[in-house]
Amino acid sequence: MTLSVRPVDARDSDEWAALYRGYRAFYRLPDDPAAVATTWTWVREGAHGLVGLVAVDERDRPVALANLRWFARPSTATTGLYLDDLFTSPDARGAGAAGMLLKHAAQLAAAGGASVVRWITTADNEVARSVYDAHAVATPWVTYDMKPSG
Template sequence: MKIRALEPDDKARWQVLWDGYQQFYGHPDRPQSFFDSAFTRLTSGNENDFMGLVAEEGDALLGLTHYVFHPNLWRPGGVCYLQDLFTTPDARGKGVGRALIEAVASAAESRGAEAIYWLTAEDNYAGRMLYDRVATRTPFIKYQRDFPVGDKA
């Protein structure tokens, strides 16, 4: 298995993975424009936008992660937010998720970020078993206030 940056030729295989992730979190009917926009951003090379990594074995993509760096007033070196992490059902429990997290952590450390963090659903028990081994769970509770945005992807 190899962890590498997302490349333009990965779009179709990446979309299958990210669609699986969207379905996992209850968003099964995303329009194609949603995937197109995300993939364009992930492969733009803009270090101030999201970046993507994939786990690859042979011709198959086993997993993906998307992350972004941002400033933080408490940590002068900034932090890294790991927004998305997904592996195929067959790849779970085989070190793919851990390898993707470690690759993001390595990128964050190389860039001088002082921490990496992520969120997960409370009922994502399989994921949380991994997260409890590779990071420290914090006591923070997330609050969110959504705003209407029309038919945007």
């Protein structure tokens, strides 16, 4: 399988949605067509600083996605690029799509003057972590989530 990486395009809607549903299912999120549609709109339009990339096969069919967004880093007075979502279709795994998307993210970050590309994953996501370990360094930071309250 020969792959390349490019920004998402309107023609990717159906394939992107299938990949994103696969991503959500992998992380045991409920099926939510509205969330998929909203995220597609954000990624496609660049809302919230989002950048959408896809790895495509020889037929220009998306087989993997990466959703990234720019963020401010006040402690260093720099910006970073955050990888929110990365997912490869099961039939394309092992072909290098994730690594290509990570390399493209690093190039995008450098071109945009970012000081880091950052992401999180679950501790037990061993297959993905083996790819991530080839491209980045795991940090000691622990992530917390707090519900908004009035």
